Amino acid sequence: MATFKEFRNNVKPNWCPGCGDFSVQASIQRAAANVGLEPERLAVISGIGCSGRISGYINAYGLHGIHGRALPIAQGVKLANRELTVIASGGDGDGFAIGMGHTVHAIRRNLDITYIVMDNQIYGLTKGQTSPRSAEGFKTKSTPEGSIESTLSPLEIAMSAGATFVAQSFSSDLKQLTALIEAGLNHKGFSLINVFSPCVTFNKVNTYDWFKENIVNLDQFPDYDPSNRIAAMNKIMETNGMLTGLIYQNTVRKSYEDLVVGFEEQGLANQDIQMSQEQFDKLLTEFK
Amino acid sequence: MISQLSWKIGGQQGEGVESTDRIFSTALNRLGYYLYGYRHFSSRIKGGHTNNKIRISTNPIRAISDDLDILVAFDQESIDLNSHELRPGGVVVADAKFNPTLPEGVNAKLFAVPITAIAEELGTSLMKNMVASGASWALLGLPVDVFNKAVEEEFGRKGPAIVEKNIEAVKRGSEFVLEQAGGPLDEFKLEPADGKQKLFMIGNEAIALGSIAAGCRLMSAYPITPASEIMEYLIKKLPKFGGTVVQTEDEIAAVTMAIGANYAGVRTMTASAGPGLSLMMEAIGLAGMTETPLVIVNTQRGGPSTGLPTKQEQSDLNAMVYGTHGEIPKIVISPASIEDCFYDTIEAFNLSEEYQVPVIIMTDLQLSLGKQSCGTLNLGEIPIKRGKLVRELPELEDNQYFKRYEFTEDGVSPRVLPGDKSGIHHVTGVEHDEVGRPSENAVNRQKMMDKRLNKLNGMTIRDAVRTDAPHNDADLLIIGMGSTGGTIDEARSRLDADGLRTNHITIRQIHPFPTSIVQAELEKAKKVVILENNATGQLASQVKLYAGNADKIESVLKYDGNPFLPSEVYKACKELI
Ligand SMILES: Cc1ncc(C[n+]2csc(CCOP(=O)(O)OP(=O)(O)O)c2C)c(N)n1
Ligand code: SF4
Numbered sequence: 096m097a098t099f100k101e102f103r104n105n106v107k108p109n110w111c112p113g114c115g116d117f118s119v120q121a122s123i124q125r126a127a128a129n130v131g132l133e134p135e136r137l138a139v140i141s142g143i144g145c146s147g148r149i150s151g152y153i154n155a156y157g158l159h160g161i162h163g164r165a166l167p168i169a170q171g172v173k174l175a176n177r178e179l180t181v182i183a184s185g186g187d188g189d190g191f192a193i194g195m196g197h198t199v200h201a202i203r204r205n206l207d208i209t210y211i212v213m214d215n216q217i218y219g220l221t222k223g224q225t226s227p228r229s230a231e232g233f234k235t236k237s238t239p240e241g242s243i244e245s246t247l248s249p250l251e252i253a254m255s256a257g258a259t260f261v262a263q264s265f266s267s268d269l270k271q272l273t274a275l276i277e278a279g280l281n282h283k284g285f286s287l288i289n290v291f292s293p294c295v296t297f298n299k300v301n302t303y304d305w306f307k308e309n310i311v312n313l314d315q316f317p318d319y320d321p322s323n324r325i326a327a328m329n330k331i332m333e334t335n336g337m338l339t340g341l342i343y344q345n346t347v348r349k350s351y352e353d354l355v356v357g358f359e360e361q362g363l364a365n366q367d368i369q370m371s372q373e374q375f376d377k378l379l380t381e382f383k
Numbered sequence: 384m385i386s387q388l389s390w391k392i393g394g395q396q397g398e399g400v401e402s403t404d405r406i407f408s409t410a411l412n413r414l415g416y417y418l419y420g421y422r423h424f425s426s427r428i429k430g431g432h433t434n435n436k437i438r439i440s441t442n443p444i445r446a447i448s449d450d451l452d453i454l455v456a457f458d459q460e461s462i463d464l465n466s467h468e469l470r471p472g473g474v475v476v477a478d479a480k481f482n483p484t485l486p487e488g489v490n491a492k493l494f495a496v497p498i499t500a501i502a503e504e505l506g507t508s509l510m511k512n513m514v515a516s517g518a519s520w521a522l523l524g525l526p527v528d529v530f531n532k533a534v535e536e537e538f539g540r541k542g543p544a545i546v547e548k549n550i551e552a553v554k555r556g557s558e559f560v561l562e563q564a565g566g567p568l569d570e571f572k573l574e575p576a577d578g579k580q581k582l583f584m585i586g587n588e589a590i591a592l593g594s595i596a597a598g599c600r601l602m603s604a605y606p607i608t609p610a611s612e613i614m615e616y617l618i619k620k621l622p623k624f625g626g627t628v629v630q631t632e633d634e635i636a637a638v639t640m641a642i643g644a645n646y647a648g649v650r651t652m653t654a655s656a657g658p659g660l661s662l663m664m665e666a667i668g669l670a671g672m673t674e675t676p677l678v679i680v681n682t683q684r685g686g687p688s689t690g691l692p693t694k695q696e697q698s699d700l701n702a703m704v705y706g707t708h709g710e711i712p713k714i715v716i717s718p719a720s721i722e723d724c725f726y727d728t729i730e731a732f733n734l735s736e737e738y739q740v741p742v743i744i745m746t747d748l749q750l751s752l753g754k755q756s757c758g759t760l761n762l763g764e765i766p767i768k769r770g771k772l773v774r775e776l777p778e779l780e781d782n783q784y785f786k787r788y789e790f791t792e793d794g795v796s797p798r799v800l801p802g803d804k805s806g807i808h809h810v811t812g813v814e815h816d817e818v819g820r821p822s823e824n825a826v827n828r829q830k831m832m833d834k835r836l837n838k839l840n841g842m843t844i845r846d847a848v849r850t851d852a853p854h855n856d857a858d859l860l861i862i863g864m865g866s867t868g869g870t871i872d873e874a875r876s877r878l879d880a881d882g883l884r885t886n887h888i889t890i891r892q893i894h895p896f897p898t899s900i901v902q903a904e905l906e907k908a909k910k911v912v913i914l915e916n917n918a919t920g921q922l923a924s925q926v927k928l929y930a931g932n933a934d935k936i937e938s939v940l941k942y943d944g945n946p947f948l949p950s951e952v953y954k955a956c957k958e959l960i
Contacts, residue, residue: 104784106820135804140643143812151809151820156801158646159811159821160639161669167603167636171643171651172801174601174629179647179801200632357622364648364800366625368598368767375762378592378620382584383412 099128102137104154110145115266115292115303116213120152122269123182123211126276127155132180140169142185142194144220146213146292149184163194166201166210173206176362177352180280181207187214187228191249195227198249202256202285206351209279209286212249213266215294216301223297233300250331250342253287254324259345260286261327263338265306266293271314271339278341284350291339313340322346384574386441389448390519391468393434393461396427399512402537403455404435407516408754410533411439412583414525415576419869420754421447421946426608426692432460437754441574445720445755445869449950452571453522454491455515457498459483466491472570476518476560478511494518494563501555505548513549514556521557524567581756586724586746586866587612587654589757590680591620593728594652598767599678600626601651603640605633608692609748610654610682634659638666638679645676646810648772648800650732654680657699658689664706667741669812671711674788674796674835676735678728680744682751683865685944694944695748697865698917703743704894704925710832712839714742715894718750719849719868721757723891729765730844737770738838739795745893747916749946750866771797776805784808784818790830794838839895847892848900852907854884858960860908861887862901864922867914867947874952883960890922896929905932912959914952918942 102124110116127137137155141147143162150157156179160168169183183201190198190212201210217235218224224237227247234241253261260282264272272290279286291306311334313319319340320326327343352358359366390407394400408418419438425431438448451468454461456477463486466475471490477483479495496518502510513534520530531550538546561567584592591613594602600621604614618628626649631637637653644651655663660681670677683699685691703715714734718727724746731742776799779785787808789796796817799806809819814831816822851872852860859878863871868889875885888904890897905911905926913923913936920938927933939955941947 133804135802135807138647138801148821151811154807156807157809158643158673159809159813160642161665161812164635164639164666167631167639168643168646170629171601171603171640171645172647174627174640175644175647175649175651176800176802196632197636200636204629355622355627357625358627359625362647362802363600363625364802366600368600368650370596370598370624370762372762374624375596378595379582379760382582382588383580 096131097128097133099125101134102127102154104152106152108152109148111296113295114145115215115294116146116149118266118269118272119211119213119290119292120149122272122276124153125273126280129273130277130280136178137180137182138172139182139184140165140172141183142189144186144189144218146184146186146219147189163189163192164197165189166194166197169208170201170204170206173208173352174363176364177207178362178365182209182211184211184213186219187212187216188218188226191227191247199252199256202253202258202287204351205259205284205348207283207285209276209288211276212287212289213292214289215292215298217294217298219294219297230300248331248336249287249289250336251328254328254331254343258287258343259284259348261343262286262341263289265291265310265339267303268339275341282344284348309337311338313338313342384572386574387444388439388453388571388573389436389451390439390453390455391434391436391451391465392455392515393432393465394457396424396431396433397429398457399509400433400435400457403512403516404437406512406533406537407519408437408583410520410530412756413529413533413580415578415580416440416573417443417581417756418583418754419444419447419756421749422752424693432464434461434465439573441576443756446873446949447870447946449948453519455519456483457511457515462486474522474568474571476515476522494560496556496559498556501559502552505552505555510549510552513552517553517556518560521561522564522568523571523573525573582760583754583756584721585612585752585754586718586721586750587682587752588616589721589724590728590744590746591616592760593725594732595620595624596762597650597729597732599650599652599732600624601644601649602628602653603631603637603644603651604628604653604655605631605637605659607656607659609684609751610656610680612752613654613680634662635666638663638677642666642670642675642677652678652680654682656682656684657686657702660699660702660706667713668707668709668711670741671707671713671835672812673810674739675810676739677741678731678735678744679741680746683745683747691944693748695946696916696942696944697747698921698942699745700893700917700921700925703745710836712738712740712835713894714738714740714839714842715745716742716844717745717864717891717893719865719889719891721755722760724750725760726765733765733768734844736772737768737795738842739770739798740838745865747865753866771795773797773799774803776803779805786817787819788815788817788831790817790834794834842895843897844892847897849889849891850904852886852888852904854886856909857884857886858909859883859885859956860904860911861885861956862890862911862913862922862926863887864890864893864915867916870947870949870952871914873949874956877949877953878956881957883957885956893925896925898929901926902930905930905935908935910959911936912939912956914939914947916941916946
């Protein structure tokens, strides 16, 4: 079984010192080892942004695609070879602005993928513009008078889209984050893990300290029942989305791969693709 | 006796035009006739005039006809809109319900058959199609048992009672019309066909079939006219081969999902038309940059924007050749027949893996949707070739990345699939080094660009330019692509009868342009005409750009939404000679 170290490579991240994404990287590596993965069985598919670079910083198969499209690429990988463990990941702009359409539909589709969003409420790579996650009134390069659009709640959207696994965490809470990623990897279906991952360079409002002050940690509520959809929705609304922990999990609904007619356990990529003459002749008779 | 005939059925969309055509042509196919179909439809589901035309022949045919022999009309509009096509002495079979009349100046025989009334008497007006097709069949004097067998197959699943009823409808329709006409019409007596059933399908079906033969096991796509039949066929068949079709939220998801699946090792395609192709552009660049195989089918229709969604056009050529920002290697191939649709699809998958590039299969609406007889299709003719795909690499030293983008002589690097213990590497659309790590190093950048762009040097597909050049000193060289070849050939035989000698080449490899082959033909030609269904002569621009000889080249363009007719091509060429 691979250790945490085996998921490390020798590439030095180009993130700013103090960027929240470092801890997300470490948590993924730890969680992967903890659930017993081997590097070659893991594919990390990421979008474009500072956060999107993460696929290059983990020793596993990695694909750094185009802005907003990590999820459809990741779904393609999973459909092609369901024997692989697939993590998709990227920023809040990647997943909730340009890629929002894919996010909602990936949730509905419920392929067995773990989607980790590094949510810093701003665009990092393009140097500090507003994101759908920015608070109203938040001043950025593109909103010098403060954002006048309402803040998007990915958790509420995920719940209403029929998500089977919704969690949120904070990048400095390595222990919780690692546990949630493990839970996501073990979940049979699509898991959304939104991670508050501060951008120390462009977001001077939503800082580490700010998160520490404002977060409600569900781990402190032993009675909280993540299988209760209504309670989950209430909790998200009550806390204005500022909660961390496992918010909702549906263990009953089957994943997409398990529902596709004729889909076998063996990955398609590992199956023989040559059709027989007999199969071909059978197809041809319909055209006579 | 005649060797060929044109038949058309017209009515409101949703009224049974499609099914009348289907049963009529299935029965003809059983008798061994060659068929070529053309669908005129609009982008609404119910209502709006629609018609299907079939050309029936004892010899292979690959074009629609200029005129019409028999028109079956469910309403007066169908007569008003189509009777000008009827040749003198043609026949109209119309529903008596609307008191049909022929427009002034139309010289045709009109048979008013109580189509709706008979159908309703037998239980439901839905059986109009049976009454109408039965009546036309009877006028041609073709064997009834063959027709009834086709009806049986169409309705067999619904039980013997339904079959009975429909056969009765056919009988009543034919009895009525035969009484009016005094028996089958002598002037429409077709020579017997060879009795050999042909394959009879639309281009989209041939592509779908070809994809399964190629080992494609996943398709991700978003519905659009005229591409949807590809996904509809595959959703029925792929589960039998362990695969599936995903209807995605849009074409960006469709193409990126296909890229992900190809990266992970499954031959996967997507199919769309102009609007979807436009949405795919950024992702096509990703496939080019990451050297990930990808097959896209683009079934062209009238553009720009939503354009003429149900009409013929060939105006996406520039978008396919030049589309995506930056510079990538890309292959664009253009099947010109149903057989091509099948074989080219297999070849497209091979090319995409052998060269690790995106391949676009370009069709046009008439090729995608026109139902035609086609020759035999052989499964093994194009064997599956997966290029430099390596499975199970020998173990690498500790902490070493696999050189997925290794510089090689031909520019193509070994490719390994996720899951292989020794193959771990990174893939990115950012410029990268041999192991796939982002790199802005100027020397590496140039080498990588050259590596990718030179991969296709000298690449030619089989039959890249289909040449039919019997004359050494032809008066005219005609160049076309896609569905226009049959029409061109028909015009040529008329020109031939006038003593005019023409040669014909069909460009099937659109990009990279097959310069030397085309150039050789141009050099020999006195005069060249390039025919295409677009307004700006996109194919002509490619020909002139790569193969020169611009002073010899004239364009004949049609972009009113309809395919060329043989008579139009004949006239245009005659004027040019
Ligand atoms: C189609 C496209 N549009 C715009 C960009 C420029 N761009 C790159 S990353 C990015 C947003 C980055 O924000 P986020 O996704 O939140 O990631 P972060 O950098 O904050 O981690 C943008 C707009 C792009 N790469 N592609
Ligand atoms: S700009 Fe912000 S998000 Fe990007 S690396 Fe620096 S701190 Fe992280």
